[in-house]
Amino acid sequence: MKAGPILAGLACRCPACGKGALFKGYLKVRPICEVCGFDLRAADSGDGPAVFxxxxxxxxxxxxxxxxxxxxxxxxxxxxxxxxxxxxxxxxILMPVFKSLLITAQYHFKASEARNSDTGHED
Ligand SMILES: [Zn+2]
Incomplete structure (x- = not known):
């Protein structure tokens, strides 16, 4: 069952399964979810959590x-x-929660880096 992004984010869990721990330590994102094997290496919240x-x-x-x-x-x-x-x-207290929320939001909304070839329109 797919986890809701807000619940998985608040619990600092894997955005794909909502069960595996997202962080290894305080803020370091695990490379791979230990439960479902989801690749978390692309997860990057940047400066977003600090801004919030x-x-x-x-x-x-x-x-x-x-x-x-x-x-x-x-x-x-x-x-x-x-x-x-x-x-x-x-x-x-809030830094891991916001980082986790942004990572789960990126996964949920399928966010990716902008490219020159992206026109913003569906083909
Ligand atoms: Zn997982």
Missing amino acids: IILIVGGFVAFLALYFQLNYTLPIWVHLVLWLPLTAVLSL
């Missing part, structure tokens, strides 16, 4: 900092102690 992390975690933490500053007027050192570690922890 910057936009989502950055926006979330900036909102929290502004909210607490406007409502409680915290000293600057409290902001540094609260938001810097929170930013680091959220980024580290």
